[in-house]
Amino acid sequence: MDVLDSQKQINGICLDLLLQEIVPLSLRVTHLNAEKRQSQDTGKDCQTRIDTPLSKIAGDLPGRIAIFESEHLSQDEVTLRVESYGYATGLRLTEVLIFVDTINDIASEQKRYTVTNYETRIRVNHYLQAVFQGDTAHALQLLGKFKDKCKSNRTHSSFPRNVQIYISCLSTLAAQLSSSSGGSDRDFTAIRRTIDEVASIPEYISSDVDESQLTRIWSQLVIALVRHLDHLPSDDLARRHRIRKLALNLVNEQCISTESLEKLIETDYPQLLRSLNYIWPFTQHKSTEETKINVSPFLNKDGSMSYSGLCDFIGSSRYQYKSDQRPMFEIYDSLEGSDKDEFFKAYLDYNKARQLEVEHYCGSLQESFSSDQNGQNFRTFNSLHGEQMIQWHHQICSALQSLDKSSHKSLSKFEFFFTVYPVEKLVSLVLTRMISLTLATGQVRTITLARSISSSFKWSFFTEPTLRPMLQDLDHYLNDEDAIEFFCGLIKVVVDTCVLKNDDEIRGTKLFSGEKTSRPVFSISYQRFSPDSSPLHRSGIILLDQEIMSYFQSQKEIFHSDSYLLPMLCPPVNWTSPMKGGFLESCAPLVRSPDEKTTFKFMEKANETGQLSSLYRSLSLLGSVPWTINRGMLDVFNHALEQSRGFLSIPPPLSELMVEKVPTPTQNAPGNQDDPKQAMRIFKRLKEQAIQTYNDLRGLRITYELINKSANSYGKNGDIMYLPHNVDFRGRAYPAVSFLSHHNEDLVRSVLMFWEARELGPNGYDWLKYQLANLYSKTSLTMPESIHFVASNMENIIESAQNPFGGSMWWTKGDKPWQCLALCKELLSIESFDGPPSTYKSRIPVHQDGTCNGLQHYAALGADEEAAKSVNLLPSAQRQDVYSAVLELVKKRVHEDSASEDDDLKHLALISKPLLSRKLIKQTVMTTVYGVTLFGASRQIEARVQDVTKHLDNDTFESYSRMQVASYIAKTVLKTITELFSGAKAIQDWLVRNCIRCITSFRSEDLNFQNDVDFFGSKYYRPMMWSSLSGFPVVQPYRHFKKKEIVTPLQKVMIHKKSSLTHINVRKQLNALAPNFIHSLDAIHLQMTCLEANRGGINFAAVHDSFWTHAGDVEILSRAIRSEFVRLHSSHIIQNLKDDLDFTNRDAMQVVWAENQEDPLFIEALQTTRQAYNIDEPKQRGARYFNKCLMHELKDPSQVSALQNSRTL
Known part of the structure; x- marks a missing residue:
């Protein structure tokens, strides 16, 4: 019998449906990249289980892996031992939590907390x-x-x-x-x-x-x-x-x-x-003396805090130590023994008080435009613009205060908030958020705006002592749907009130001209969700007047009104539960997920069973690494921002940005006479692209301004910084901060360095040279090549360090120019150092990156020697470059196609030949392991082709579009990788086949309280879930959420109800499984390496598969990376996953079909059995009949199972 094929036509005459116990498939493949060998004993092909360990590196080590209790291993051991962690069945996620019950519990809880x-x-x-x-x-x-x-x-x-x-x-x-x-x-x-x-x-x-x-x-x-x-x-x-x-x-x-x-x-x-x-005299009496920090000078008059004010607070609230004005990290370095310990403790105690203030305000940052500000808030805000904002603020406040709220149902329901929350502060919040979110592109989705205001509004209760008693129950009085209705009502007041009249002027400057007597500042409309969506699927939007948008475009302060999580000034709280850890006030949950409530329920259960212990420890260690700002690079960043034309990736200042003008096509222009409609379509497309480019540059400039402001606030005094970490639903770790972290791009990484300085030791200087050479070069260099590269470019390095914006500006030509410059400055300091380089204390992190890490995992899982060699898993005289290897094979195929008799294939190959490069195919090779589709790969390569050929004559692509060329190259690359890494494809296929079985199965526990179940639909399918080797429960969150329409005074708003039991997104569940599985292995390896690095006494930071430490500790970390990778892949990963799926689906049944003519005796017995169910059988059996039969058999499968067993016998 076969698993039900959704494409098969169901006919009651020739087809019967029944449930069969689900059995996850085992995975056995012919030994990869080797000729089939005849067994001496049986003469059959030699079969190797896919999770065969790397026997050349480690022995066959059974048992689950304990990544938090393994003893320290000697670096000289050839065989690495794995501690047995065998989960008791009670620790399995699905033993304690059923998905359908979880969703129903969330829905019931939400209903309980809704005032209807x-x-x-x-x-x-x-x-x-x-x-x-x-x-x-x-x-x-x-x-x-x-x-x-x-x-x-x-x-x-x-x-x-x-x-x-x-x-x-x-x-x-x-x-x-x-x-x-x-x-x-x-x-x-x-x-x-x-x-x-x-x-x-x-x-x-x-x-x-x-x-x-x-x-x-x-x-x-x-x-x-x-x-x-x-x-x-x-x-x-x-x-x-x-x-x-x-x-x-x-x-x-x-x-x-x-x-x-x-x-x-x-x-x-x-x-x-x-x-x-x-x-209670027996309670431990603690001093009530606290470090009091006066934050009021940095607040707006209404008690709110702006982003600039918060950054100014961080930069101005310096810890005072004996009138020493050196950077804090230099003071720390200069102290010894107990003096150092006492300074550090006092400094961190003081910083904890600062951090509490930062956390109180960071979730609701806004400018204030109350007339009480007297202009003091507009330090960098043009006074003319400031007066206009004050005028609007005053008009809105007057409108709200004079509004008869009893006649406005949506506002009367929340009248309490008008009586206890300062109206001026509320109006400032709504107005600044509306302007900041619409200024970037001229519009914002209504639902996005309402949720943004709601989030900041609720966060602000932390800073209002009179309102804090409501915090525990605030979501009951103002749940998500209530908040949307409430704030859409307020937005409507703003839209109706903010009007510019023709005669309005400030200080003699007319705000607009034209025939109209007035014009609204904001307007409302509807727009399709995306260019590809149906015209019927539209969402409400708020539009900002184009002249106003131009009028305010240079005022960067207004863009910064939002919620931002900044680096911590004191060590994060150790993680102990899904909501306790990281920030002092628990600003971010343990797991970031698009479906946070469901994920939290799973994490709660996993926490109760102790499955998260190793995750807690590794995240706490990642967050405990102290960082600081590289002040030398910060000065360069500051100078680069001042460049009127922009610099490298930094766009020009907002005041200099303009939409590139696209010439309007004229009828007489060459080429337009034949097809004027086509010319107009091209014009519209180019105009849209110009606007999009302009908006992208604006957004990027705003982001750099934000990063620069916060970097200066921490760098001003050389303050210590900590980056609390959390994970996504796959277990991958990320800093839980908005932008100032090592997970960000090249420029941001260049301004970060470790707080602690460590001696370079005998090889540290060479590792810094290695890092510089490989960050500069487009290809990987060996250590001898790197040392030679630095020696031959030492003059350029010194010139770059001393004069970054003058001379040849050699550093700007590097692959990662900003980090290159940071290393140039470090090398100059070492060369100028009085002592030997080995005693120089460095703070610059050195990275060790995996070679296409996903392919490394697949090669290890399949014990594939050839694949392992290509991604540097096995010893080799020369470092391998998998991207170059794939490129050479692709070039060979393209060369063969260029001689093809197929004209299309031949011409595509000829066009593609000069375009082929390592950079062109690198992203596709990297993402193939994560299940990239042909369409996705084509889009990746098209972007590269577009970049490479943007200066070429369009005649080159007259016969074949760039997308056609990209699609041809993508097919060639994917085919090459499939052959080179056939094991990866085999594992991906195995994962998908099992995913289909698991997600389409049914369990009686899920359907206990359901009477009518459609076994042909997907409503009761379950998401793919498994427990990783560390115990972390991975639950794929892809579902089709129900939509609900909320009628607000502004417009109808559509929201997704995530608390309802809805159909899972089968396509996403299948497509995402392979990448999510590999990402979960990435996450475990990172955790294991982090813990091993901690045992080795070294600092450790990571960006997924890129591991960082001090230059003098690279060898220690290198050994840890390799030993933990081997230990991970010595744990029968695939077999453990299959065991987990066996357990997860132990009582699950899948719908299968059987052709009547194949086994008429079985079909007759089955139909006879079903007659005893007393189901009203229509003449033509259909879905209703089968659903009733299947539901009966799901609750009691004994009779049908007996029939199947007898048939098998």
Whole structure:
């Protein structure tokens, strides 16, 4: 029987469907790149399992790999041992979590936290107003109505939602009391009455609430008592004793941990630690003295923070050490022993306070245009533009304050936010975000704008002490859909209010001219999702007036209003859970994913079983590496930004950028007479390309401005920087910062260096030369070649270091010019050093990159010696270059095709011949291993062809387009790689075949509560998932999300509902599996190498398959890279994956088909068995009949399984 083919026509007469237990395929291939050898014993082809270890390097080592507990291995050992990590079945992801249940749980939770009733929403608004106005009596009265609603609807489907409204409101009241209670009798009464309210929660409510929520409420009330006690006079012993007794009773009765209470107070209310110690004298009393840093000079008048203000704060809040004004890293280097340790501890303690302030504001950065600013905010903002923004700000504020919100349903539901959130600050947030997002290209999608404003709005609650009590429950009062409706309402107010009149002028400058009396600053419209999408699939957009766009184009400050995660000033928190680690305030989750809620559920379960321990440790180590700014390169960066025509990859300043003019075709122009419509189409395309190029350059310039601003803020004082890391859904590690990291491009990498300086040692100087030569050269050089290259170019190197913008500017011709210049400066420092080079202390990282790392993994998986040799896995007298090897084979094929009798093939080969180069095919060779399609490869090569031939006469491509040429080259390259790396193709095919079986299978556990299941559709297919060797659960997130239309005052907005059970994207699941699997191996190798480097006592950083350390430690890291790669590939990777798939699908069934005529006796027995199901069988059996039969057999497969077994026998 075969797995159901979706293309096969189902006919009830000739075809029967049944379920069969799924068995993942084993993978066995003929030994790769070797002639088939006849076995001496059997005469059959010698077969080798695909996960045969590299026997020439390591022995056959069974067991899963323990990447966090392996003992240190001697570098001279030939056989590397692998610690057995054999997972207990309980540790498997799918043992503890079912995908369908997960999605349903998320949907149920989202429904629980959604306020759907308009009247309830208004009542919640009134309640919150009462809470934050201190009217506890009225708040409790309204709270009673929420509780009554729970009682009256106990059997209704809305009961969980009503319970959550009641609990969230109660939680907010308790949080407000804990943060604002004073020492008056009125305050004590409010606390006492709230305690009574919580104590009287009926059992039918408390049983429906997570226990942690009630514990949190009780803890907040205890803190409210501590705060009340803190306000009482020290001689009021009677009242203080009464409060102490009440707090002790609450803690004992509710079983609250005093340790967790102390930790909560220490984190959120450190000023209350002394009063806590009065109640519990046995708690560890900690000093309440904190490092206080005054951030107010850098804030806007409305309390918000701009990007410039935040960078200025970082640069101006220097740690003072004995009036020493040297860079911090130089002070650190100059100290010895205990002095060094004391300085570093004090410096990091101070920096932790700075970091907390940075994290409070970095998620909601905005300019303020309140009239109260008095122009001080516009330090670099043209005063004329500033006055215009202030005028708009004033108009919008007036419009909002005079608006009758009760008549605007979408705003009346959220009226509470207008009463507690400063209107001026809210308007600044909306206005600056609208302008900043539309200025780049003249437009922005409405949904993108609304979500951006919402994210910053919610983040800003961190910085508003009066609003912080709402943080825990803010997503309940303003969930994603609510926020879109609310902010679209505010956007509409801005669109309606911001109008330029013909007679408007500032300081004698007219803002626009023309016949119209007025024109809107913003307008709304609809646009197709993409050029390739249907005209019916449109999304709402906000447009910025073109004259206004031109008017503000040079004002870079406005572009910086957004949310940015900057490098940390103190060590990141060690990862201990999916939401605890990295930033101090948990700004970024452990896993970045397009479906964060589902991913988080999986990670929670994996965390409970201990599967993430090794990931936590490696990420914590990656984040613990200290960095600093290379001030010499920063000076060059600053100077390059000042160049009016731009410099290298840096575009000119915004004020100098213009859209390239495209001549309008005229009827009499040559070539236009024959086909004027074609000429106009070309004109429109060229004009669109010019606009796109202009927008791309603007965006790139803005990005460089952002990077430069933050780099200067950290570089001003030579501050230390840390880069907290998290991972994607495959386990690949990334710095969790917005742009200033070593994962960025060449220029950014050049301004970064290690904080710690280390001696070069005997070979470090050679490694710096090796790095410079290979960054400059377009091809890989050996160590002797690199040393010779540097020696022969030493004059150019010194000239580049001393005068980067003068002379021959040799460094600019390098493949990675900015990093080349950083190394030129380093080599100049070494040459000028008084002592021997081995004692010179260097901070410049040296990279060790894999040779097409994906192909290395495939060669190792297949024990393919020829492939392994081509990617430098095996010892060789000369370094191999796989790209050059592929290029030579491609040239040979193209040469053969140029003599073909096929005219098309011949001409394509002749056009392609002069275009072939290593650079042309490199990207395609690299991405082939990740499953690049022919179309994708053609697009890659087309871009290169376009770049190489842009100056050629178009006649060259008159008969064949660039895309046709690129497609021919792409086919040739892919065919060559398939033959050279046949093992990779075999493994990819095996992965895809198993993926089809796994994702299209069904489990009864998934469908327990489903009555009507369509076994022919994909709604209940599961995503491909597996547990990697480190224990990390890899779940492919590709699904077709449901769309929901939200009606807002502005326009209808379409959103994707990720909490609904929807069809998986089968095509993406299949196409992405091979690259995701290899990426997951990349991730494990990186983690293993990181841990081994830590054991070796060296600094370690990485960009996926590029590993970095100090020049003097390269050999140590080199040995670690190789030993860990061998250890990884000695662990039966493919067999372990198959075992994992076996376990994952142990109870899964797949739909198969059987031809009636092949085995009529079996079909007759099957149909007889199904007659006993009492299913109403129509005359013509169809999908409904088969679905009922299959559902019955899924729940009880015993009878059909017995039939299949007897048929097999």
